[in-house]
Amino acid sequence: MTAMMTQYMEIKEQNPGCLLLFRLGDFYEMFFDDAIIASKDLDIALTGRNYGEADRAPMCGVPYHAADGYIARLVEKGHRVAICEQMESPKPGQKGPVKRDVVRIVTPGTILDAQMLDAGKNNYIVCIHRTAKGCALAAADVSTGAFMVRHFSSKDGDDKAILDEISRYQPSEILINQEFIDEENSIESIEEAFAIKPIILPAWTFGRDFTFKCLCEHFGTIHLEAFGLNETDPEISASGALLSYLQDTQKGMLSQITTLRPLTSEKFLILDRNTRANLELTAPMRPWRRGNQKQTLLAVLDRTCTAMGARLLRSWVENPLIKPSKIEKRLDCVEEWAGNAFLRAELRDSLKLMHDIERVMGRIAGRNANSRDMLALRASLTQLPYVKEKLWECKAALNVSMQRNFDDMADLQDLLRKALKSEQPLTIREGGIFKLGYNQELDDLLNIKENGNAWLAELEARERDETGIKNLKLKYNKVFGYYIDITKSNLNSVPDNYVRKQTLANSERFTTDELDKLAENILQADEKRVELELALFEDLRQEIIRNMERIQYMASLIASLDALQSLGDTADRNRYCKPVVNDSETIYIKAGRHPVLDQFSSFVPNDCHLNGSDRRLALITGPNMAGKSTYMRQVALITLMAQIGSFVPADEAHIGVVDRIFTRVGASDDLAGGQSTFMVEMTEVAHILHNATRNSLIVMDEIGRGTSTFDGLSIAWAVLEYIASQEMIGAKTLFATHYHELVHMEERIDGVRNYSFTLGEGKDGSITFTRKLIRGGADRSFGIQVARFAGLPPMVVRRAGRVLESLERTNSFINTNDIEPPHAVFFSEDNYLQQGLEDN
Numbered sequence: 046m047t048a049m050m051t052q053y054m055e056i057k058e059q060n061p062g063c064l065l066l067f068r069l070g071d072f073y074e075m076f077f078d079d080a081i082i083a084s085k086d087l088d089i090a091l092t093g094r095n096y097g098e099a100d101r102a103p104m105c106g107v108p109y110h111a112a113d114g115y116i117a118r119l120v121e122k123g124h125r126v127a128i129c130e131q132m133e134s135p136k137p138g139q140k141g142p143v144k145r146d147v148v149r150i151v152t153p154g155t156i157l158d159a160q161m162l163d164a165g166k167n168n169y170i171v172c173i174h175r176t177a178k179g180c181a182l183a184a185a186d187v188s189t190g191a192f193m194v195r196h197f198s199s200k201d202g203d204d205k206a207i208l209d210e211i212s213r214y215q216p217s218e219i220l221i222n223q224e225f226i227d228e229e230n231s232i233e234s235i236e237e238a239f240a241i242k243p244i245i246l247p248a249w250t251f252g253r254d255f256t257f258k259c260l261c262e263h264f265g266t267i268h269l270e271a272f273g274l275n276e277t278d279p280e281i282s283a284s285g286a287l288l289s290y291l292q293d294t295q296k297g298m299l300s301q302i303t304t305l306r307p308l309t310s311e312k313f314l315i316l317d318r319n320t321r322a323n324l325e326l327t328a329p330m331r332p333w334r335r336g337n338q339k340q341t342l343l344a345v346l347d348r349t350c351t352a353m354g355a356r357l358l359r360s361w362v363e364n365p366l367i368k369p370s371k372i373e374k375r376l377d378c379v380e381e382w383a384g385n386a387f388l389r390a391e392l393r394d395s396l397k398l399m400h401d402i403e404r405v406m407g408r409i410a411g412r413n414a415n416s417r418d419m420l421a422l423r424a425s426l427t428q429l430p431y432v433k434e435k436l437w438e439c440k441a442a443l444n445v446s447m448q449r450n451f452d453d454m455a456d457l458q459d460l461l462r463k464a465l466k467s468e469q470p471l472t473i474r475e476g477g478i479f480k481l482g483y484n485q486e487l488d489d490l491l492n493i494k495e496n497g498n499a500w501l502a503e504l505e506a507r508e509r510d511e512t513g514i515k516n517l518k519l520k521y522n523k524v525f526g527y528y529i530d531i532t533k534s535n536l537n538s539v540p541d542n543y544v545r546k547q548t549l550a551n552s553e554r555f556t557t558d559e560l561d562k563l564a565e566n567i568l569q570a571d572e573k574r575v576e577l578e579l580a581l582f583e584d585l586r587q588e589i590i591r592n593m594e595r596i597q598y599m600a601s602l603i604a605s606l607d608a609l610q611s612l613g614d615t616a617d618r619n620r621y622c623k624p625v626v627n628d629s630e631t632i633y634i635k636a637g638r639h640p641v642l643d644q645f646s647s648f649v650p651n652d653c654h655l656n657g658s659d660r661r662l663a664l665i666t667g668p669n670m671a672g673k674s675t676y677m678r679q680v681a682l683i684t685l686m687a688q689i690g691s692f693v694p695a696d697e698a699h700i701g702v703v704d705r706i707f708t709r710v711g712a713s714d715d716l717a718g719g720q721s722t723f724m725v726e727m728t729e730v731a732h733i734l735h736n737a738t739r740n741s742l743i744v745m746d747e748i749g750r751g752t753s754t755f756d757g758l759s760i761a762w763a764v765l766e767y768i769a770s771q772e773m774i775g776a777k778t779l780f781a782t783h784y785h786e787l788v789h790m791e792e793r794i795d796g797v798r799n800y801s802f803t804l805g806e807g808k809d810g811s812i813t814f815t816r817k818l819i820r821g822g823a824d825r826s827f828g829i830q831v832a833r834f835a836g837l838p839p840m841v842v843r844r845a846g847r848v849l850e851s852l853e854r855t856n857s858f859i860n861t862n863d864i865e866p867p868h869a870v871f872f873s874e875d876n877y878l879q880q881g882l883e884d885n
Contacts, residue, residue, distance in 0.1 A: 049142045050076075050096040056129055060147055063127035064119060066112065068145065073128075074106040086122045087115055110471060116151055117161040123242075126151045149411065150294040153241075154218025155187050157413045159404060162188060165347070165355035169214040172287035173207065173243075174251050174279070175225040180207055181283035184214045187291060187411070189356070189403040190301035190597060194280040195308040205317070205732060208238050212318040213363060219243040220290060222251050238318070246286055253277075256285020263288055263299065272305045280307060300590050301410035303597060314365040314688050315705040319729055323708040323744075324681055325641070326362050342682060345640050346691060348614040350396035353403050353600055354607025361608060365688035367702050372626045375609065375690025378443040380623055382613025383692065385438075389610055389617075392435045396607050399425040402600040409589055416469040416478045416582065422589070422596075423461035429453040429599065432606070443609065447602055452595060464585060476578050487577050493570035500563060501527070514538050519560075527564040528554040612691045619643070621692035624683075629701035630657030632684060632742070632777055636696040639679040640686065643694055649816035650695070653680045655777040657739060660798055662769040662778040665818070666785055667802035668827035670834075672816040673781040674710060676802075677744045680779060681706050684742055703742040703777070707733045710746040723751030730764060734774070743768060743778040750783070758784045769794050788822030 046054070049069075053076060057065050064083060066073035075083045076094070084091035084105040093101030107115040119126050128151065132144040149155075154170025162168055167186045174181045183194040197206055211219070219235060221243045235243055249255060257276055260269060274280055284305055291299055322330050327343045343362050349355040366372050382389050400421035408414040409422075429451075436448035463483055470477050481488055505519040514535045521527050525546055531539060532552045543555040589596070615621070619640075636650035649672075654660055665673050683693045687700040709729050730748060737743055748764055749757025761784050767773045768780070775796075791797045801823035805813040829849060833842045 046097040047095075050102070052142050052145060056127075056145065056147060060127040060150065063125045063150055065127045065129055065147075066107075066116070067129045068109065068131050069106070071109055072106040073109055073112050074104055076102045076104050078103075080105045082124070083119065086124075087118055113158045113160055117156075117158070120151055120153055120156065120161070123153075147296070149296055149298070149413070152218055152294060154216060155291065155294045156217075157188055157404075157408050157411050159401070159408075162404070164352035164401060165349075166359060167191060167214070167356050169216040170218040170220070170287070170291075171211060171214055171216045172220040172246075172283050172290070173211075173225055174222050174283040174286060176279065179279060180225075181279045182207065182210050183280070183284040183287040184216065185287055185291060185302065187295065187299070187301070188407040190303060190407060190410075192284070192288075192302050192304065193306040193308050194284040196278070196280050204234055208234060209315075209317040211235070211239065212321060213316075215239075216241070220246050220287060222246060222286075223248060246290065250286045250289055251282040253282060256282050256289070259285045259289050259292075260305070263292075263302070264305070269305070273307045274305070295411055298411045300593055301407045301597070303594050312367070314367050314685070314703065316363070316365075316685075317707070317732070320681075320706050320708045321363070323710045324678060324685070324706075326685075327359060340641055342640060342686070345619075345644060346612060346615050346686075346689075348611040348618075349607045350393050350611075351399050351603065351607045352401040353604035354396070354611060356403075357601075357604040358608040358611055361689050362685075365685050366690065367688065367704060369627050369702055372688060372690050372702070374441075374443050375612075376623055376626065376692075378441040378609045379612045379616060379690060379692060381439055381441040381444060382610045383616040383621075384613075386617060388435060388438055389613060392432065392606070392610055393614075395428045395431040395435070396603070396610075398428050399603065402596065402603070406589075406593060406596055406600070409586055410593065412586075414586070415471070416465065416473050417471075419461065419582075419585065419589075420465055420467075420469050423458070423465060426454050426458045426461065429458075432603070436606075443605075447606060450598075451602070452599055454592070454595060454599065457589070457592060457596075460585075460588065464581075473579060473582050474575065476575050478578050478582060484577070484581055487574065487581065490570045490574040490577065493566060494574060497563075497567035497570070501567075504560065504563065512538055512540060520554075525554065526568065527560055528556055529560065530554055609690075612689075616692035619694060621694055622697060624687040624693050624695075624698035624700050626687050626700050626702060629699070630740070630777070631655070631699055631701045632680070632703075633697075633699040634680065634683055634693075634695050635698070637679055637683050637698070638694040639675055640682055640694045642675065651676055651679075651816075651818040653779075655742075655779075656701075657775065657777065659796055661771075661775055661796035662765065662780055662794075663798055663800050664765070664787060664790060664822070665779060665781040665800050665802070666783070666788060666823040668804055668814070668823070669783075669831040671802035671804060671814055672818075673802060674746050676818060677746060677779040677781060678708075678710070681708060681742060681744050703740055704738055705736070705741040706744070707737055707741060708744040709733060709748065710744060726751050727760075734764070734767060737768070737774050737776050739771070739775045741774075741776040743776050743780075745778065746781045747783060748780075758786060762787060762790075765790060765797075766794060769797050771796070783828075785823065791822075 053065070053067055056067070064075060064079045066075060080091060080103040083089070087105075087107070089105050089107065091103055091105050094104045096102045116126050116128075127147045128149055129145050130148045132146050135143050154168065156162055156168055168188055169184045169186050171182055171184045180197045181194060182197070183192075185192045195210065197210075216239070219239070219241050221232070223245060225232070232243055235241065257269070260281065261267060268276065269281065288299075288302070291302075321327075325341050327341055329340050343359055346362065347355060347358055349358055402422065402425050405414065405418050405422050408418055430453050433448065433451045433453055436444055436451065439445060439448065464479055466478065466480055479487060481491065501519055505517070508519075508529065509515060509517045514531060516532060516535070518530045519527065520530050528546050529543065530552050536553060539555065542557055544557065545553060546556050547554040632653060632655040634653040637653060638648045638650050642648055653663070655663060665676070667673060683695060683698060684700055684703060685706060686693045687698060688702055709726070726748070730745075733743060745764070749759075749761040751757070752760075761782055765780055765787060768776055768778050769790075788799050791799045799820070799822035800818050801821055803815050803817050803819050804827065805815060829842060829845045832845065833839075
């Protein structure tokens with residue numbers, strides 16, 4: 046086997062489970078099985094290469110300058126991709142291959158390239174460590190440096206709670222320990238919920254001593270108390286195992302991870318997966334609307350100008366606050382930006398010129414940055430003084446705090462301004478990165494390169510004059526370097542000091558001592574210039590990394606400022622009001638509107654009044670399509686928006702903070718899990734009843750509809766009693782139903798109030814929806830009229846009407862003898878069948 050292929054095989058053996066992209070000159074090559082896989086997945090030609098054996102090695106390759114796109118496609122296919130680079134340039138006369146090594150491994154959760162990432166969404170990788178005492182979950186975003194961990198006790202660490210926590214991050218990659226999959230259906234539930242096959246890490250990766258040492262060495266500490274962790278805390282195993290995995294894939298280039306943040310459920314409003322989906326916070330629930338991301342709460346609120354702000358705002362939407370004092374500070378800040386359109390517009394102009402500093406720093410730390418990333422950092426830092434100037438005019442506490450802690454980083458601005466040209470090459474190996482005056486040695490080398498052509502032209506002109514050969518030309522190629530080209534007809538005029546280098550059919554090539562010396566100076570100067578620029582770039586990179594925490598702090602400050610002005614801009618544009626948020630048990634909303642639907646059509650506003658005493662449960666009845674589900678989602682969204690710190694779509698709002706929001710809206714069969722619609726519904730109801738507290742907000746829509754009428758009514762009755770009872774839960778609840786028998790619960794249970802949606806009914810039986818909620822219960826659902834709207838054949842609608850009349854007259858679902866047979870309707874003297882065909 047050739048020396049190069051021997052080197053390849055050694056590196057391949059050191060990186061099992063990865064497709065190895067092996068740098069050869071201007072290409073990344075793949076061999077053997079890797080080449081067969083890549084050629085198929087990338088749809089590129091499969092060729093072969095001699096490697097010292099009888100057969101040729103299957104081979105395919107991609108250009109290094111276009112590799113990012115190919116790597117992205119391989120990662121999307123589920124592959125881990127190891128990038129092997131040349132660690133040195135080939136030297137003249139060098140024997141054997143140049144030194145090569147893997148510089149990073151790209152996996153779905155460790156992507157750094159901007160074109161492979163969603164700018165407005167974090168790219169998390171999570172690690173789960175389960176033991177008999179509970180479960181810990183760590184999450185990190187390598188592209189931004191975010192790193193956090195949370196612990197679940199044995200009581201709280203069931204699969205439902207863990208899946209809910211995973212859904213908070215929507216990870217691209219999941220790591221687990223063996224004990225996690227020993228639990229029945231655990232790994233299957235992850236694959237089903239997130240379409241990700243978890244990676245099982247070996248047991249030693251989670252060892253207490255190993256993970257504690259790994260964390261301390263990375264952060265440069267002797268303990269972890271600064272991060273709120275003790276040596277025995279279970280969070281250490283999960284976070285240390287995750288960090289170790291990242292170090293292996295990123296080859297230790299993780300200086301962007303500067304802190305570890307422990308999370309607790311006491312800080313944020315808890316939202317399970319069903320609630321996130323039902324309220325359509327960041328993604329549409331219905332598959333046919335997936336392409337229209339505008340129909341989400343995040344889309345309504347997102348008026349950010351930077352990718353950093355967009356990611357932070359998404360995090361706020363998914364993690365609302367529960368401390369009124371923190372919420373009030375946000376609201377005051379949003380009020381200031383909403384009330385000053387001119388100042389907000391000036392701030393937005395500056396923010397729009399800022400790049401994604403967080404991810405730029407991630408690439409710089411991971412040695413994946415080029416000089417254009419440095420230029421983007423310079424452009425972003427240049428805007429800091431203008432942003433600071435806008436903050437001087439603010440009075441809200443959060444804005445004042447940001448102004449006091451603002452660092453315009455004038456020293457780094459000055460450094461980057463002096464160092465970098467305004468236009469940068471595609472790759473740092475091309476040179477042309479630094480300005481004249483930044484480094485004297487580089488200036489001298491650049492002078493030689495720039496003046497070399499003039500020196501060569503001068504030498505060519507002088508040789509023509511001295512030899513009298515008018516068509517004498519000084520040329521260059523990569524094999525012979527610089528040479529003097531003379532045609533055959535002028536060979537008799539060649540001076541004695543010319544040394545022949547090559548003979549061609551029509552000319553001969555010569556050199557001289559002077560030309561050799563000049564060529565050597567020019568060529569060596571160019572090589573030295575490239576090497577020096579690489580060294581200077583590395584020095585500049587290290588200087589930026591030394592200021593990593595300063596830059597990251599300012600990036601987070603800019604993200605917060607952007608998210609706050611976005612909420613202010615949305616409030617101003619959409620006529621939102623500032624809610625009063627406190628620790629009371631009251632939710633009062635006057636003329637509330639659904640924040641998403643209000644964007645697309647004229648919306649009928651409705652009020653809501655819930656509290657912890659005499660208005661705990663609103664029992665909502667009324668026709669199908671009247672707006673019950675929309676109304677309940679609307680109340681939940683307004684409550685959530687207020688706890689984000691956002692203004693809300695209402696004329697007035699008083700929101701007593703809730704600890705959790707539960708929704709039971711709609712259902713579908715779980716075919717993979719073998720569960721019917723009704724089983725899924727009951728499982729979700731059970732989860733609510735076991736986890737809701739007096740301070741929760743519950744939204745329940747048509748409980749019990751998936752089974753027989755009497756079974757469903759009985760279940761809905763019992764669930765309503767359990768939730769409304771202060772001895773059991775006593776939570777603030779919106780409960781919609783078509784079981785009109787439940788309207789009598791207002792007389793039986795203190796705290797239950799009946800509401801219904803009105804509609805207009807014409808003399809001919811037609812109905813119109815007013816979408817208005819009124820006090821009192823309804824006694825009809827108007828389902829047959831809705832069926833007619835949906836397009837059921839008229840004969841079926843008429844038949845349903847006859848059956849309904851008979852059922853209402855007999856008041857029985859069992860004795861149906863009084864219901865006339867179908868032929869009496871479809872084939873009567875009135876010829877309903879013929880009439881139905883004509884109507885159709």
